[in-house]
Amino acid sequence: MSNEAKLYLEIIMCGLCGIFGEEAHWATRLESSGQSSVSAQRRQLRARRIAIINRLLESHHIKVSDWQGVQYQLYGATGKTALAENLNQIWPAVESISGRPFDPLS
Template sequence: MCSLCGILGVENHWTDAVARPGVFSRNDETRSRRLERARRIRLANRVLAAYRLQLGDWQGRAYLLSTATGKTEVIDSLAHLWPAAEQLSGRSFDPLDPDLLSRLTARR
């Protein structure tokens, strides 16, 4: 499936707040939803930086996952982040790896 078809066909995912109160979030204000999404991206990027990957927002509907060399994949929700990251990087990794968590804690 092409990226555009994937974006147009997605349902709301529980990791994204939607504009309907009580559905995944009590947040029905557009600005606050954008801030929540930006915060999730920042947190994911703290982990992804250890693997030289970066997550970005695409029109508030999808995410762009990129390598340091410019390979990019569109993912529709954070549920697809780790499998896509492994595929792009060509290696497996564990975001809950104790060594990684120690480094992240030390950088606070």
């Protein structure tokens, strides 16, 4: 099986819990270079992305963590939580948890 096919299978279904995912978001897609480390690269980039998002959300007292490599788990200081499948879904979840508007570009 090619690396590209393996990456596709990882995106579609989480082997650990069987949760179905959606196709890769444009911001998370990796070009296949024939390396066997594509999965490790995905995890590394995802960890970097989460660190950046957490810095953006400090003022809202919300933290983001990786959830099974297929979703983002958001949780606030009051205990509210939400799951987001991609970056586009994180921002409305932040507004829902914090109860105030959030613009990631401001």
